Amino acid sequence: MNQTQLNKRTFGFILVILGASFWGIGGTVAQKLFQQENIEVGWLVSSRLLIAGLLLIGVYKITHWNNSIFVMFRTKHNAFRQILFSLLGMLAVQYTYMMSISIGNSAVATLLQYLAPLFIMGYYLITKHSQLTRQDGIAVTLTLVGTFLLLTNGSFSTLSVPGLAVFWGILSGLSAAFYTLYAVPLLQQFHSLLVVGWSMVIGGIVMSLFHQPWQINMSNWELSTIAYFLFIVIFGTMLAFWFYIASLHYLTPKETSLLGSLEPLTAVMTSVLWLKINFGGFQLLGTMLILCMILYLTVFPKKQQ
Template identity: 40%
Template sequence: MTGKQKGFFYVILGSMLWGASGTAAQFFFQENDVSTQWVVGARLLTAGLLLMIWTLVKTPDQIKELLKNKKDFIRLLLFGFCGVLPAQFTYFMSIRYGNAPTATVLQFLSPLFILFYLSLKNKELPRKIETFSVFLSLLGTFLLVTQGKLGQLALAPAAVIWGVLAGVSAASYTLLPRDLLKKYDVGLVTGGAMFLTGLAFLPLMISTPIPAITVNGWLTLAYIIVGGTMFSFLFYTKSLNYLEPTVTSMLSSFEPLTATVLAMVLLGTKFSIIEALGATMILSTTFIQAISARMAQKKWNVKKLED
């Protein structure tokens, strides 16, 4: 496969695993009385440890190199505490107060926040097509959380707030690790960030008795940790080696699609036509921005050739 094809494969597979983990989390919270902090802590610690063991076997020298490089280690901490941890925690909180499809769609506001960041960084106003995508995403969010009815929310306010914060966190997760990925293995970057941030939950987990979880709950949690965390983050981060952030954001539309289909089929979650329209508007902004980025790149290439 070409590099771009590998990128497509990794981001689509990672997105589907992440989307399925959202549905699994919704089922887990419905069946078990367990705090979000405990689940996120267990998720980060276990998945991070597994990835670190895998990295230790595959590229042990890189671990030593990273530990010796203070600048890169600080970058790893920044990626962990400003990208990985909030992406996990806010997403799960949104699911807990709402449902997996809505949380996953709201997380998809991340391209909007990436656009804001790049506009501020480059000191440039968004282009017309980008401004349109902002309007579309805001309108879509309004329809999703109100079902088109002014003055009332179709979701718990906490679900909306945590969902929007999940979008901000997803943007950070996409932007922060790019420099690290140019030097280190994806397993080390992802696993190291997960494990280090998971340690922050260790005091809570030690002081809290192991919650009463059903057999199905433990199996669900195992998938959330291994498939929905370790492999989904690994594949998504790996795709950044081959694709630009705008493209990965576009292809990760498989996340809400997977979460919605599974939640409706397996859990009986209802999704109205108005909500579906709002979700479609939000997801379409990713494609609009990807097209905009490609058009801008083509213009830059033409200008460079003319010069």
């Protein structure tokens, strides 16, 4: 691996780490917003998708003034792929995850969402795009064990949730796997700002049919409420998804999904430091396992064809 390839991989690692961290912190901020203002989940999903998506498309237009923002809709094939990615990827990831949290709890929802690397590897094995390597096995083991300990503190009792919460959580993991895999062909043709931006706008429009963003009373919102909402839109949505998707330019989908496990790590850390939630010994061990996985992928990158 030459210096240029190494620099690109390093940049990819930075992107996915920032994206996952922003997403995890955004989840904690969203929890604070739900507790403080009783914000409805469907309203927050539709609002954040629409605003963040329009911002991303606006950034693309400013930086690529002479290019059309509708380039992927010029052919039926590309338009179909973009719409499918928007609904089964972007919108599905957000909605299924929130549904699992609302019925069960965030620990189980996040743990089930991080079955995505297993679904991705299963897809590769079934389609014979790759074989399971020792590196894959070590990375997945560190990820799943670390995430489980991080979110449950080693107690199986925290997994006692309604079956419907497990159902939505598994769908969340499948959606995250689809989101990661299906984005690659789109990114090979179009800029990541457009791919992510349009997926948010399309997903937000569909969600708005059921939860209208304009149907909310903001007269009693405090300055802190506005700040929380803006953080969720800009950092927890726009930058989080953009950086995550952009990392696929430099890393494999398997690596990106594994490094995405920083999301629960940052969510737990911000909950401990900000919401004053107790942090147990098993959670500390889980944190160390996830950090070991990141270090392992960084120091021993798989040779790419």
